[in-house]
Amino acid sequence: MAERVLMKGNEAIAEAAIRAGCRHYFGYPITPQTEIAAYMAKKMPKIGGVFLQAESEIASINMVYGAAAAGMRVMTSSSSPGISLKAEGLSYIAGSDVPAFVVNVQRGGPGLGGIQPSQSDYFQATKGGGHGDYKMIVLAPASVQEMASLTIKGFNLADKYRMTAMILADGTIGQMMEPISFEDAEIEAYEKPWALTGTNCERKHNIVNSLYLQPDELEKKNFERYERYKIVEETEAMWEEYMMEDAELCVVAFGIASRVAKNAVAAARAEGIKVGLIRPITLWPFPTKALNAAADKVKGFISVELSMGQMIEDVRLATQCKRPVTLCNRCGGMIPSPDEVLESIRKAQKGEF
Amino acid sequence: MAVVFEKPKSLANVPLHYCPGCPHGIIHRLVAEALDELGIEGKAIGVAPVGCAVMAYDYFTCDMIEAAHGRAPAVATGIKRCRPENIVFTYQGDGDLASIGMAETVHSAARNENITVIFVNNAIYGMTGGQMAPTSLPGQVTQTSPYGRDVKHCGWPIKVCEMLATLEGPEYITRVAVNNVKNVNKAKKAIKKAFQNQIEGKGFSLVEVVSACPTNWGMTPQQALEWVESDMLPYYPIGVYKDRSAAKEEG
Amino acid sequence: MAKLTFQTDLCKGCGLCVNACPKGCLTIAADTINKKGYSPAVMAQPDKCIGCAFCATMCPDCIITVEK
Numbered sequence: 001m002a003e004r005v006l007m008k009g010n011e012a013i014a015e016a017a018i019r020a021g022c023r024h025y026f027g028y029p030i031t032p033q034t035e036i037a038a039y040m041a042k043k044m045p046k047i048g049g050v051f052l053q054a055e056s057e058i059a060s061i062n063m064v065y066g067a068a069a070a071g072m073r074v075m076t077s078s079s080s081p082g083i084s085l086k087a088e089g090l091s092y093i094a095g096s097d098v099p100a101f102v103v104n105v106q107r108g109g110p111g112l113g114g115i116q117p118s119q120s121d122y123f124q125a126t127k128g129g130g131h132g133d134y135k136m137i138v139l140a141p142a143s144v145q146e147m148a149s150l151t152i153k154g155f156n157l158a159d160k161y162r163m164t165a166m167i168l169a170d171g172t173i174g175q176m177m178e179p180i181s182f183e184d185a186e187i188e189a190y191e192k193p194w195a196l197t198g199t200n201c202e203r204k205h206n207i208v209n210s211l212y213l214q215p216d217e218l219e220k221k222n223f224e225r226y227e228r229y230k231i232v233e234e235t236e237a238m239w240e241e242y243m244m245e246d247a248e249l250c251v252v253a254f255g256i257a258s259r260v261a262k263n264a265v266a267a268a269r270a271e272g273i274k275v276g277l278i279r280p281i282t283l284w285p286f287p288t289k290a291l292n293a294a295a296d297k298v299k300g301f302i303s304v305e306l307s308m309g310q311m312i313e314d315v316r317l318a319t320q321c322k323r324p325v326t327l328c329n330r331c332g333g334m335i336p337s338p339d340e341v342l343e344s345i346r347k348a349q350k351g352e353f
Numbered sequence: 354m355a356v357v358f359e360k361p362k363s364l365a366n367v368p369l370h371y372c373p374g375c376p377h378g379i380i381h382r383l384v385a386e387a388l389d390e391l392g393i394e395g396k397a398i399g400v401a402p403v404g405c406a407v408m409a410y411d412y413f414t415c416d417m418i419e420a421a422h423g424r425a426p427a428v429a430t431g432i433k434r435c436r437p438e439n440i441v442f443t444y445q446g447d448g449d450l451a452s453i454g455m456a457e458t459v460h461s462a463a464r465n466e467n468i469t470v471i472f473v474n475n476a477i478y479g480m481t482g483g484q485m486a487p488t489s490l491p492g493q494v495t496q497t498s499p500y501g502r503d504v505k506h507c508g509w510p511i512k513v514c515e516m517l518a519t520l521e522g523p524e525y526i527t528r529v530a531v532n533n534v535k536n537v538n539k540a541k542k543a544i545k546k547a548f549q550n551q552i553e554g555k556g557f558s559l560v561e562v563v564s565a566c567p568t569n570w571g572m573t574p575q576q577a578l579e580w581v582e583s584d585m586l587p588y589y590p591i592g593v594y595k596d597r598s599a600a601k602e603e604g
Numbered sequence: 605m606a607k608l609t610f611q612t613d614l615c616k617g618c619g620l621c622v623n624a625c626p627k628g629c630l631t632i633a634a635d636t637i638n639k640k641g642y643s644p645a646v647m648a649q650p651d652k653c654i655g656c657a658f659c660a661t662m663c664p665d666c667i668i669t670v671e672k
Contacts, residue, residue, distance in 0.1 A: 024435055050434045054427065055460035062424035062457070066431025069418050070398070070439075074431070092421050196416040196432060198439045201395035207410045209401075209419040354607060358657040358670035369665055373642065374618030378664030534624055534658045567618075574618040574664075 002183030009147045009173040010035035010077075012180055013103055014043070016151035017075050019185045022101065023049035024074040026063035028056055028082060031115045032171040033105035036077040057082040061089030061102075068098040069208040071195025073155055077103035079171075080121050081112060083129065090164055091130030095210025097194075097225065099158035101151070102136075103167040105174040108333040116333025117171035119255060122310035125168045126284040133222050135229050137165040137236065138283040140254040144178035150281070152185050159190040161232055168283060170306065172256040172335065232285055239287035240279040243269060247276030249348050250294045252315050253304035254280045256335065261304045264341035273349050283311070288318040295319035300353050302344050304328045306335060324353035361385040363394045365414050374574020376531045376564045377405060380473055381412055383537070384444065387545040388415065391552065397440045398432055400425040404446035405479040423454020426461035429468045440551055442469040448478045451487040451511050458513070463522040465556035469547045472513060475564040476585060483569030487511045490588055495569070510588065514561050518594035525550050525558035526595040532565065532581040536591070555598060563589050606655025608647050611667035615644035621659035621668065627652040630659055 007015065014036045017025070025040040037053070044051035054060035060076045067074035078086060083104045093100050106121045108114040121129075125138045137157050139150040147169060154165035199205050212218035240258075243265055244250065253261040258279040268275045278294060280287050295301075300323050303312035309327040316325050328344035330336045347353075360366060364385035371377045388394045397415035401407055403422035410417035420428040425443035433441040450458050450472050461468065477495055478484040484497040488510045492501040502510075514528045525547060529540035540562055547558035563585050565577035572580060593599075615638055622630045622645060631648040638644045647653065655672035 024431070026431065052430070052434060054430075055456050058424065059427040059430075059457050059460065062421060062427035063431035063434070065420075065424075066400070066418065066428035066433075067435045068431075069428075070432045070435040072435045074435070088421055089424070096419075196398045196418060196439075197436070198396040198398060199394070199414070199416055205414050206416045207418070209410055209417075211407060211419055354605075354671040356669060357606075357655060357672045358660040358668065360666045360669070364666060368614050368640070371664065373616035373664075374620055375664055378666060379662065382666045534661050537661050574620050575623050578620070 002181040004179045004181045006177055006179050007144055008035055008175060008177050009144045009169065010105065010175070011039050012144050012148040013077070013151050013167060014039035016148035016182065016185070017101065017155070018043060018047065019182055020073060020152045020155040021187055022073040022075050022155065023047070024067045024072050025051050025076065026054050026060040026067070026074070027076050028054050028060050028078065030079045030082045032107060032174050033077050033079045033103065035174070036103060057085035058088060061086035064100050065089050065093050065096070065098065068093065068100045069096065069196050071192040071197060073101070073159070075101040075103065077105065079105050079107045080109050080118070083121060083124065087130035090136065091132050091134060092210050093164055094130070094134035094136070095132060096208050097162045098208060099162050100164045101154050101158050102164055103169065106168065106170045108331065114333045115171065117256060117335060118306050118331065118333060119170055119257060120307035120310065120331060121168065122283065122307060125166055126286070126314070134225070135163070135284055137161070137163060137232060138168050139165060140168050140281060140283050141173060142255050142258045142279060144173065144176065145180040147173060148180050148182060152187070156188040157236060160188065161228055168255070170256050236282060237285040237287045237289070238281035239290050240281060241290065242277040242279065244276035244278065244294065247274055248298055249273065249275040249300055249302065249345060250298045251275060251277045251302045251304055251341070251345065252280070252291065252311065253277065254283060254311065257304045257306055260336055260338055261341050263338040264345060267338060267342050268345045273345060275345050286314050286318060291315060291318035292320065295322040299323060300348050301325040302328055302348055304336065304341055307331050326353040361389040363388040363414050365412050367411060369412060370408060371405065372568040374567045374577065377473065379531045379537060380471065380562050380564065381409065383541045383544050384442070384471055385413065386541060387548045390545065391548055393440045393548065393552065396438065397442065398436070400429045400441070400443040402443070402445040402449040404449050406444050406446060406473065407480065409444050423449050423452070424457055425449065425454065426457040426466065426468065426470065430461055430466050433466060433468050437467070440548065442471060442548070444471045445473070446479070447474045447476065447486045447488040451513050459517070462517050462557050462559065463520050465522040465524060467551055467554055467556050469551050470557070470559040471544065472559055472561045473564050474513070474561055474589065475566040477566050477569045479566050479569055490584060512589065514594040517559060522557060523559065523595060524556035524597050527593045528561040528563065528589060528591050530563040530581055530586060530591055532578040606653045607671040608653060608659070609669040610645065612644045613639045614665050614667045615642060616640065616665060617642035617644055618664060619645065620662040620664065621645050624658040624662040626656065626658060627654060629653045
C-alpha cells in the first residue's frame with residue numbers, strides 16, 4: 001500500500017501537479033488558494049521548475065498561455081475574482097487549442113464577495129466565463145484525495161484534448177486536511193507537434209493563434225473544436241452514485257456540498273426514506289446520462305448547492321424536466337447543515353418540491 | 354555582380370497587409386535581418402500583438418504566437434521561462450504596449466525578463482481606424498480627439514523609454530526612428546543589439562521605434578516621415594536611455 | 605554599375621523609395637497598374653544608379669533586390 005500523508009487540499013493540488021509533470025506555475029496571490037502558490041514557491045526551484053508570481057491574474061494566465069503554447073505542462077491557480085480576470089486568457093487558450101490546467105478555489109461573490117467557501121462560479125466554469133464558444137473540462141473534487149487525483153487526471157485530459165482542465169474546488173476542501181496517497185498517479189504523455197519550440201530551420205513555422213478573419217475559417221475551427229468537445233462529453237463524464245439502487249429520491253451535489261448531502265442521505269435512510277445521491281465529479285461534461293436514467297426511477301431531485309442555484313439548471317436539462325427538481329442552498333460563504341438537507345429530503349418525500 | 358540587398362529569409366515572401374508607406378514593413382525587415390544575421394531564426398519564437406501588426410505571425414518565418422491585447426510580454430515570459438534556450442521577442446504597438454499592456458510592460462522590464470521587445474510608436478491606434486493613443490502628441494487630432502489632444506482633459510502622452518529607464522531591472526532601453534535611411538540603419542543596430550543581449554543572457558531589451566501612420570495621420574507616406582522628424586522626435590528624442598552593460602564598462 | 609530588381613506585384617506605390625534615392629533614378633509609373641491596383645515604382649534612369657540601396661532600405665514592402 002502506498003504511503004499515506006496528511007495534507008491540506010490546496011497543497012495536495014500543488015504536490016499532485018508536480019507529480020503530473022508540471023514544472024511551471026504562474027500565479028497571483030488571492031485567498032483562499034494561496035497555499036498552492038506557497039507550496040510551488042518552495043518546491044519548484046528545488047526541482048528545476050519555475051514558480052513566478054505575476055503582476056496580476058491577467059498576466060499570470062497569459063504566461064500560462066505562452067508556456068502551454070511552448071508545449072509544457074503548466075498551471076495557475078486563483079479564486080473567484082481572480083478567475084474573472086483570467087477569463088480573457090482562458091478564452092484565448094481555448095481559441096488557440098492549447099492545454100492548460102487552472103484551479104479555482106471558490107469564494108463567495110459577486111464582486112469582492114467574501115473569502116468563505118462557495119460554489120457560485122459553477123456557471124462561469126461550465127458555461128464559459130470568457131467570450132466566444134468554448135468549453136473547459138471542469139473537475140469537482142469532494143475530498144483532499146480527489147484534489148490530488150483529479151489534478152493528475154486534469155493534466156492528462158488537458159493534454160489529450162488540447163483544452164483547459166479546471167479544478168473547481170471551494171475554500172473548505174482547499175483548507176481542510178485529510179490523509180491521502182499518490183499511488184494512482186498515472187502520467188499520460190501526448191505528442192505536441194504544434195508546440196512552439198523554434199523551427200530549428202527544419203520545419204515550417206508553428207503558429208499558435210486564435211484569430212481567423214475569414215468567417216468560414218473561424219466557423220470551421222469552431223465546428224472542429226466542438227467535435228472534440230463531443231468526444232469529451234461522450235467519454236469523460238465522471239460521477240459517483242450513493243444508495244441509488246432503490247432510490248425514490250435523488251440528491252445531486254458536488255464538492256463540499258456532496259459531503260454534507262451524503263450525511264443527510266444516510267440520516268434519511270435511517271428514517272426509512274429511500275433516497276440516494278448522484279455526485280457529479282465532472283461538471284463539464286455533466287453526467288447527463290446518469291441523471292436522465294435516474295429520472296426514470298425517482299420521483300424528484302434535490303440540488304444541494306453553495307450558490308443561488310446554478311447546477312440545478314443542468315439537472316433540469318439533463319432530466320429533461322421529467323421530474324421536479326428543488327433547490328437546497330446556502331450561499332455567501334455559508335454551508336448547509338446535514339439537517340437542512342435532511343429537511344429538504346423530508347419535504348420532497350412528501351411531494352413538496 | 355553580388356547581391357548587396359535582398360529580403361531576409363526570416364521575412365516570409367508574402368504580401369504585407371499594411372497600408373502603402375507604412376513603416377511596419379521596414380521594422381519587420383529589420384527584425385528579420387537581425388534574426389538572419391545572428392543566425393537565430395531557428396531558435397526564435399515571436400509574439401504578435403493586437404493592433405496593425407496582429408498578423409505578424411504570418412510574416413516572420415520563425416515560430417509565432419498571437420497574444421491578447423497588451424499581454425505579449427506576459428506570453429513571452431511564459432515561453433522564455435519554459436524555453437530559456439530559445440530567443441523570444443514581442444512586436445507591439447503603442448496602444449498594446451503603453452496603454453492596455455502597461456502593467457505587463459513595466460513588470461517584465463522590472464523582472465529583467467530575458468526577452469526582446471520591439472515597440473512601434475506611431476502615436477495612434479491604427480487598426481481600429483485612428484483613435485488617440487497613449488503616445489498621441491498634445492494637440493494631435495485623432496478620431497477620439499477630434500479637437501486635438503487636450504492634455505487637461507485626457508492627460509499627457511507617455512514617454513515609455515524615459516519611464517522604463519528609471520527601473521533597476523531592464524538591461525537596454527533605447528529609442529530609434531525609421532523616418533530616413535540614416536535612422537533606419539541606426540534602428541537596425543539597436544534591434545540587433547537587443548537580440549544580442551538576449552543571446553548573452555543580459556535581460557530585458559526594449560527598442561522603441563518611432564514610426565508613422567500615413568493613413569490615420571491623413572498624410573502622404575513622405576509627409577508622414579517628415580512629421581516624424583518635425584513633431585514626433587522633438588517629443589520622443591532618439592537615444593539610448595539605459596544600457597547597463599555599457600554603463601558598467603564605462604565604470 | 606548596379607542592378608535593381610523589383611517585385612513589382614507587391615509594390616504599393618508609396619513612393620518612399622523614389623524620395624530616398626539620392627540620384628533621382630526612380631519614379632512611380634503613373635501609366636501602369638500592378639496586380640494589387642497600384643502604380644508601382646520603377647527604375648527610370650538605370651545608368652545613374654550607384655547601388656546604395658537607400659531605396660530598398662526605405663521600402664516598407666521589401667520588394668527591391670540590389671546587386672552591385
